[in-house]
Amino acid sequence: MRFAPLSLLISLSLLSFSAVSQDTNTVTAIENDITLKQADFDSFTEILNKHLKDESQQQHQLDLLRARSTKLEKEKNQALDAMNALYRRLIEDPSLDISDTKLRYQNAVDSHKTNKEDIAMQLASISAHRKDIEKIRIDRHALLNTLEGLKEQKNTARVERLRNEFNRDGTLEIQNTINCKRTETLAACEQRGQHLGMQKATKRFLDQVFANLTEIRLVEPKRNSAGARVQVLNSHVVNSGFSGHGNYDVNLSVTMRGDANNSRLCHLLNLDNRFCSEYSSSFQSIYSPQQSSNFTGNVRFSDPVTVSTTYPEIEKKSQTYNKPVVNILNEPEIDYTHELTLRSNVHDDEVFIDGVSYGSTRLSVQLPVGIHDIEIRKLGYNTFKKIINLSKAQTLKARLVKNKSHLVSKPIVETQISNISVPGMVVIPAGSFEMGDITGNGLANEQPVTKKILSDSFDMNAKEVSVSQYNSFAVETNYVTEAESGKGCAYYLNGEPVWEPSLNWKNPGYEQEDDFPVVCLTYNDAKAYADWLSSTTNNEFRLPNEVEWEYAARAGTTTDYSWSNDIGSNQANCGWCGSEWSNKSSSPVGSFSANQFGLYDMVGNVWEWTQKTAGQSDVAVRGGAWNFAPSLARASTRLILSTDFRANYIGFRLVKER
The missing domain is CATH 1.10.287 (Helix Hairpins)
Incomplete structure (x- = not known):
């Protein structure tokens, strides 16, 4: 041929x-x-x-x-x-x-x-x-x-730009000539010529789509994993005919639309999958040409597909027909998604596929053909990780093994002492870690990285101090916060902190319940609560110092977040983090999974005051907040503030000496 x-x-x-x-x-x-x-x-x-x-x-x-x-x-x-x-x-x-x-x-x-x-x-x-x-x-x-x-x-x-660039519409006119086989009829030769012409058209169209991508240099090396596809919207024979040498010539005009697997867009751009979690595939039935230059594979078209289908006579120029090619050729269809079934040996786990949470096992989900990263997590167990190449329906059985490391601790149940609700604590074990910007993604004040040793264990609030817990202190002592007695509390407006006299811990500028983290408190307001709790319970409560805080936040990991270097989607309450509270308000304490130490909201929700260093007038807040970017919620991020600053995105938690 x-x-x-x-x-x-x-x-x-x-x-x-x-x-x-x-x-x-x-x-x-x-x-x-x-x-x-x-x-x-x-x-x-x-x-x-x-x-x-x-x-x-x-x-x-x-x-x-x-x-x-x-x-x-x-x-x-x-x-x-x-x-x-x-x-x-x-x-x-x-x-x-x-x-x-x-x-x-x-x-x-x-x-x-x-x-x-x-x-x-x-x-x-x-x-x-x-x-x-x-x-x-x-x-x-x-x-x-x-x-x-x-x-x-x-x-x-x-x-969004890459998605739209893949989704371009275009019309291509192609001329194709084939040599008819001796054993086939003219009608069969005509069908084959038009079919191969369509294959050529779709492949060349896809080549053009890639060539016109703005970030082609970044995408091209990953072309084979892009999941790029073409939908034929309309096609017709402009002219066609047989020669005396047994050749069939056809000139096709094909209108097409490109598409890519939307879940792969972030992979193509080297971005966290959370930027692609809102997208779903545009087409259910599409034509996915192979990357080979010689095209002989089976094809699948979606309606409407129109080509010349009348034979043995050749139709007149520019005539359009409405019968799908797939029905003529009677060829098997190609499936572009398969069912992945996931099982595990534990309950209440969480499944992440390509960085996106899909819920708990037992789970069955339709996924595009190709490579997928699978993670199944549960507190107290080692994370199950596997990379699969999904080419057919598959069942994956995961076995999660208990983490026997001393790093895992169990929360202490909240107790009542003298009618005072004492926040639940977890035991943070003694150990050592590298403190600072380990991954190189941080700010100047996170350097240099230094090794820190904590010789003794300590207790830390499993969750941030809540509105109801602080209310118990305020009611019993008639304590008035600095926001209530001063110029109020700061909130963000158009990217800048604005002071509002009417804002305080009871009214932070958004709706809150008793189980929300208490905010709009200065360093001294937080310390006053710790001193009261100490005197009431005969235990020594205080704010954690920065070493204790970061050690607890990392929980034995060396990544930006306790689960990975990517924030993911809906795993914490921070700006642009995909939760229902992101860029809106704080969330109820403990709304997201705990880290390996059993601590909640060490990433996001509200910044947390740490203990002031002797001789310094300023103090660091750690952990990020609901209206701060994910990059500012890393384990090593530090913001330095004066002790009298207060905002509706700053709260605290305490440690207790053992």
């Missing part, structure tokens, strides 16, 4: 071009915003570093003034002693000249007084400078969250 050269003309619809152009403009606009915000963030960082350097110099000058004050105090006392001694001698010798001694004392007093005034002025300068630093930090944190949010939007726009 021989083929004549193909003459091709592809005309993509204006609608497709317009949509793709709009997608590209959207991505470009977001990229421009990211560039501008990154420049602003770098500028804020530079200004902050300068202010911190100035503060350090001012503090050094204050230390010098205080050291000088000690010397001047000593000089003043010595001058006073000398003058007193001369006064006693003056009683016996009135002619004694004491002017020099008196002048010495006067100078000592004046110098000491001037130094005290300098100290007061320096403290006032440092205080004003500190307020500037606090504002710069808060604005910088807000800008950082805006920047990370733009990156989330950009990735979403990239996926």
